[in-house]
Amino acid sequence: MLQQTQASRVVVPYGKMIERFESPAAMASASQAEVVRLWQGLGYNSRAIRLHRCAAAILEHYDGQIPRGERALRSLPGVGAYTARAIMVFAFEEDVAVLDTNVSRVLSRCVAGTPLTRGEAQSLADAMVLPGQAWRLNQAILDHGATRCRSVPVCVGCPLRRSCAWARTDFLEPDPAARSALAPAKQARFVGSQRQLRGQLIELARKDRITSQLLRAIEDGFGSERTASALAALVDEGFLVKGRNSWTLA
Ligand code: SF4
Numbered sequence: 001m002l003q004q005t006q007a008s009r010v011v012v013p014y015g016k017m018i019e020r021f022e023s024p025a026a027m028a029s030a031s032q033a034e035v036v037r038l039w040q041g042l043g044y045n046s047r048a049i050r051l052h053r054c055a056a057a058i059l060e061h062y063d064g065q066i067p068r069g070e071r072a073l074r075s076l077p078g079v080g081a082y083t084a085r086a087i088m089v090f091a092f093e094e095d096v097a098v099l100d101t102n103v104s105r106v107l108s109r110c111v112a113g114t115p116l117t118r119g120e121a122q123s124l125a126d127a128m129v130l131p132g133q134a135w136r137l138n139q140a141i142l143d144h145g146a147t148r149c150r151s152v153p154v155c156v157g158c159p160l161r162r163s164c165a166w167a168r169t170d171f172l173e174p175d176p177a178a179r180s181a182l183a184p185a186k187q188a189r190f191v192g193s194q195r196q197l198r199g200q201l202i203e204l205a206r207k208d209r210i211t212s213q214l215l216r217a218i219e220d221g222f223g224s225e226r227t228a229s230a231l232a233a234l235v236d237e238g239f240l241v242k243g244r245n246s247w248t249l250a
Contacts, residue, residue, distance in 0.1 A: 003082075005042055007146075013042055025064040027055035033249035036239070037206050043195075045202050049238060050078030068092060095134040097125035102145030103138075104182035109149060113165025115179035151177075151184075197222045197230050202239060202249075209246040 001010045001017075017038050021027040027035065032052050039048035054077045058066060066087065067073060073084035081099075088094040097103075099122045107124050108116045116124065129137060148154050161167050166176055177183060190196055200218055204210045210231075219227045231247060234240045240247045 001042060001047070003047065004044065009041060013038060013040065021055075023064060024055040024058040024066065027052060028059040032238070036202065036249050040203075040206055043199060045199070045239065046237070047078065053077040054079065066091070070096075089134050089138050093135050095129050095131055097122070097129050097134065098138050098142070099125050099182070100142075101182050101184050102149075103141050104180050105151070105177040106141050106145045106149045108176040108180040109153070109166040110144075110160055110164045113169065113173070113176060115176045116181065118181040121180065121182065192222075194230065197226065198234060201227075201230060201234060201247075205240055205247060205249045209243070209248045210240075211246045 001014055020034075020038060021030065030052075032049060035052040036045060036048045039045060042048075057076050058064060061067075061075075062072070067076075068088075070081075070084045070088065073079050073087055074081070079087075085096050085098045088096050089098060099118070103125060104116060104118075104121045107121050108114065111124060111128075112120075125141075144160070148158055149160075155161060155164075155167060155171075158164065158167075166173065188195075197218070201210065204214055204218075208214075215227060222230075231240065231242075235242050235247070238250050241250045
């Protein structure tokens with residue numbers, strides 16, 4: 001839920017999701033449509049479908065228990081390196097380091113003082129983990145990246161300023177984070193994008209079925225051909241089911 005989404009937007013849907021589904025088995029036995037409905041407000045709806053499939057895989061292959069170990073976790077739908085390691089460190093308190101844009105930014109500026117490839121950043125993060133301290137260390141680096149060492153860093157009053165490698169150059173060098181492998185790509189324009197069109201169609205289906213009448217407003221904005229092709233893609237991808245004259249969540 002937190003991937004590419006601010007924590008403040010996640011708090012409410014996360015609470016609803018946990019209240020409704022107390023275990024992977026509970027989610028696996030619910031309909032995909034219900035999970036997509038609860039995902040409302042988070043965007044990137046394909047993650048809701050992957051979460052539902054992930055719950056089903058946990059039930060089928062791991063007897064309903066979230067598996068241990070990076071390899072087993074990464075075999076689950078929607079779970080990549082970051083999520084697997086985040087589960088390992090934050091749920092099971094194993095001694096591993098997570099790497100995302102925030103962590104990479106802090107490491108390249110504060111620890112290395114130079115741009116880092118993905119592999120260099122992961123090795124550096126792994127090397128910093130002390131036995132039994134991984135949970136605290138990862139939380140601290142993620143928080144530091146989210147609250148102070150942000151894209152535009154708040155260096156005045158930073159508790160790490162004295163030891164920060166980039167600060168010790170008096171910031172004369174260009175920002176190491178901007179040239180690191182995990183520097184965020186520039187976001188494509190949202191208004192008028194395929195993402196916006198797909199989001200609007202899913203939003204309609206969340207409320208009710210999508211009828212030709214309801215589609216008109218979307219067709220006015222995006223054109224009927226583009227809208228029809230987006231609907232067909234959403235059916236192909238398993239988001240929607242086409243009825244005689246309408247579409248509903250799968
Ligand atoms: S001094 Fe600035 S660049 Fe260095 S860790 Fe603190 S916020 Fe980041």
